[in-house]
Amino acid sequence: MARRQQPWATRTARDRTDAPARTQLLDAAESVFARRGYGLATIADITAEAELSRASFYVYFASKEEIFRVLAVRVRDAFLAAQEVPGVDLDDAAAVAEASTAAFISAYARHLPLLRLLEQQAQTDDDVRQLWEEIQERPVHRAARYIRRLSADGRLAPVADPLSVARAVGGMSIQFARLVAQRPTEYDAAVRDVTAMYLHLLGTGAAPCEPTGPRST
The missing domain is CATH 1.10.357.10 (Tetracycline Repressor, domain 2)
Incomplete structure (x- = not known):
């Protein structure tokens, strides 16, 4: 039986860009980076600030470095x-x-x-x-x-x-x-x-x- 594709995996790049969760993560990342600095900030800090799961983070960003560049x-x-x-x-x-x-x-x-x-x-x-x-x-x-x-x-x-x-x-x-x-x-x-x-x-x-x-x- 073919593996069922996860709903998020079928999103287009535009869908991901416009998603409210992505904006939440970006806002949270800015707060965390401002508070902790780049070196000490972690993905866990960002997801906790955004009140989203770590899995949600990886839907939109590949790494801490990527979200910082975004x-x-x-x-x-x-x-x-x-x-x-x-x-x-x-x-x-x-x-x-x-x-x-x-x-x-x-x-x-x-x-x-x-x-x-x-x-x-x-x-x-x-x-x-x-x-x-x-x-x-x-x-x-x-x-x-x-x-x-x-x-x-x-x-x-x-x-x-x-x-x-x-x-x-x-x-x-x-x-x-x-x-x-x-x-x-x-x-x-x-x-x-x-x-x-x-x-x-x-x-x-x-x-x-x-x-x-x-x-x-």
Whole structure:
């Protein structure tokens, strides 16, 4: 008699990618890696955090190394998504700057512990190194392309080369995101201040933002 195939074995790659259990495992893995570090984290820790069986883990991931790399891809995609700004007029530089800055700071603060681990693992793992470089560079180059497009249309007069402006804004956003990770109440003020500096570098002529949020002492 032919062996009956397990239901999970017939799933397509898309089914596995979209499965809620996979998301649970990824969320749990990020928490475990953030708490225990990469070396000490185990598959048992991840499944316990997700409240799923070890067998469930192997439906979606082959190893701890694989789930870590998938997390790296998810973080990369989160930063690229931060520049999508759905519902915002892409010709409105001020609105795009505010929306993308808010999304970037939020994403960076949320994933900060994992980002630190990614930077460490990038020193010894070529796959992680490539993902780390993409996380660092792709949002910057994407922003630079946007600045160039609006500059060519005469909508912006950036104070420096678009790539330099994008790098400066990215660096500011990271520093403020680290502050927000420590003090979440600073989020609104961080978004306001980085946006104001971003607009200055873009040469939009926008008026400075009025202080409205909490300030650090």
